[in-house]
Structures are given as C-alpha cells and as structure tokens.
Amino acid sequence: MAFTIKINGAAHSVDVDGDTPLLWVLRDVLGMTGTKFGCGMALCGACTVHVDGNPTRSCITPIDSIGASEITTIEAIGTTPAGAKIQKAWLDREVVQCGYCQSGQIMSASALLASNPRPTDADIDDAMSGNICRCGTYGRIREAIKQAAQSSTQGG
Numbered sequence: 308m309a310f311t312i313k314i315n316g317a318a319h320s321v322d323v324d325g326d327t328p329l330l331w332v333l334r335d336v337l338g339m340t341g342t343k344f345g346c347g348m349a350l351c352g353a354c355t356v357h358v359d360g361n362p363t364r365s366c367i368t369p370i371d372s373i374g375a376s377e378i379t380t381i382e383a384i385g386t387t388p389a390g391a392k393i394q395k396a397w398l399d400r401e402v403v404q405c406g407y408c409q410s411g412q413i414m415s416a417s418a419l420l421a422s423n424p425r426p427t428d429a430d431i432d433d434a435m436s437g438n439i440c441r442c443g444t445y446g447r448i449r450e451a452i453k454q455a456a457q458s459s460t461q462g463g
C-alpha cells in the first residue's frame with residue numbers, strides 16, 4: 308500500500324504494508340540509518356523520533372498511524388532551536404561513548420527542552436528514563452541537558 312509521509316520537511320512516498328513500523332521504513336526503505344534499532348519493543352529508546360514534536364518509539368509505530376503528522380529524525384534535529392542546543396551541549400560535554408543509544412537520547416532530550424526550557428532534575432529523569440544507555444553515560448547526559456537549558460535561558 309502506498310503512503311506519503313512527511314519527514315524532516317520533505318514528503319516521501321513508500322509502498323509498504325500498513326502495519327510496517329516507522330523504524331523499518333526510515334532505515335530499510337528510505338536509508339535513513341541515524342535512527343537505531345535496539346529492542347523493537349519500546350523498551351530502550353534507541354529508535355526515538357519526533358512525531359509532531361512528541362518523542363515517539365518508531366519501532367512500535369505503524370506507518371498507517373502517521374497520517375499527515377510531521378516526523379523529525381536525528382538527521383534534522385540540529386535544524387531545530389532545541390536540537391541545536393542539545394547537540395552543541397553533547398559535543399561540549401563529550402557525552403557519547405559507543406554512540407549506539409545516542410540518537411534516541413538526543414531526540415528525547417530535544418523534545419524535553421523544546422517543551423520545557425528549564426527542566427528540573429526530576430523533569431530530566433522523567434523525560435529520559437525510557438532511554439537506556441549500556442555505556443552508562445547518564446551523568447553526562449544530565450549535565451549536557453542542563454547546559455543546553457542554561458544556554459536557552461540566556462538566549463544563546
């Protein structure tokens with residue numbers, strides 16, 4: 308079945324079964340491999356994208372549920388104000404270890420900052436608790452989110 312979905316501001320037409328997960332469409336059909344497959348069961352957060360700005364596990368999101376919603380992936384998150392601040396803070400704090408979980412981490416953190424420019428520790432824990440990092444980068448992730456939030460409140 309043919310679907311036209313909007314990803315990072317561009318329309319893409321794909322011909323797949325309606326229950327095909329968005330993650331499969333991104334990676335295998337469209338070749339956008341920045342979004343990662345971890346568990347396939349909404350347990351790890353590696354596959355997180357934004358659907359209309361909301362962090363969403365693409366591994367359990369069927370393509371026929373997308374409709375006219377706008378999808379943003381890691382490939383374009385740096386073009387959003389919150390995403391740009393998060394990416395800069397990630398580099399400044401050298402958050403990444405192996406990197407596998409990090410696109411999902413950045414997508415969740417960017418959604419948090421976009422909706423809540425001054426997150427508390429509890430807000431950060433709440434927003435990031437579904438993103439698992441086997442390398443244990445949680446401390447640096449928290450510091451990077453705080454740095455990005457500070458640059459937001461300073462307008463920088």
Ligand code: FES
Binds near residue numbers: 350364
């Ligand atoms: S791959 Fe989607 S949450 Fe793990």
Ligand code: FES
Binds near residue numbers: 441
């Ligand atoms: S950086 Fe290796 S799993 Fe998170």
